Amino acid sequence: MSFYDEGVDFECKRCGNCCTRSGYVFIFQRDLDLILEKTNYSRSELEKRYLSKLDDYVVLKDQGNGACIFWDDYIKGCKIYEARPTQCRTFPFWNAIMSDEESWINAMEDCPGIGQGNHFTFEEIEKLRKKI
Ligand code: SF4
Numbered sequence: 001m002s003f004y005d006e007g008v009d010f011e012c013k014r015c016g017n018c019c020t021r022s023g024y025v026f027i028f029q030r031d032l033d034l035i036l037e038k039t040n041y042s043r044s045e046l047e048k049r050y051l052s053k054l055d056d057y058v059v060l061k062d063q064g065n066g067a068c069i070f071w072d073d074y075i076k077g078c079k080i081y082e083a084r085p086t087q088c089r090t091f092p093f094w095n096a097i098m099s100d101e102e103s104w105i106n107a108m109e110d111c112p113g114i115g116q117g118n119h120f121t122f123e124e125i126e127k128l129r130k131k132i
C-alpha cells in the first residue's frame with residue numbers, strides 16, 4: 001500500500017522554482033545524448049560551459065545564483081526544454097518525494113503544480129520513479 005495507490009495529480013505551472021533554487025541536476029549518458037541530438041550544442045561546448053563534476057558524477061553548472069545554467073530568465077523557462085534531463089522530466093516523482101505522503105505534501109510548499117492538473121496513475125508513477 002502506498003499513498004498514491006489511486007494515483008496523484010501534477011501539472012507544472014512553470015513557476016521556475018525547481019530550476020532557480022540551489023541543487024544539483026545530475027546528467028547521465030542518456031541525458032547528454034539527448035541534448036546533443038536535440039540542440040546545437042557540441043560536446044566540447046557543453047563540457048566547457050554547461051557541465052561540471054561532483055565527485056564521480058556529472059552535473060549541470062549554475063548561473064552563480066543557484067539558477068540552473070539552462071534557465072532563461074527572459075522567457076521564464078528552460079532553454080533545452082525538449083532535451084531536459086531525466087531528473088527534470090521525472091519531477092516530482094522522485095524517490096525522496098514519493099517515499100511517503102508527508103514528503104509529497106511538504107514538496108507542495110516549493111511546487112505549486114503538485115496536487116493540481118493531470119492525473120498520474122500508480123503504474124505511471126512507478127515507471128517514472130524507476131527512471132532516476
Ligand atoms: S516548481 Fe513545480 S510548478 Fe514550478 S516549474 Fe518546477 S515543476 Fe513546475
Ligand code: SF4
Pocket residue numbers: 018019025068069070071072077078079080081084085088
Ligand atoms: S535543465 Fe531545464 S528543466 Fe532542468 S533544472 Fe535546468 S532549466 Fe530547469
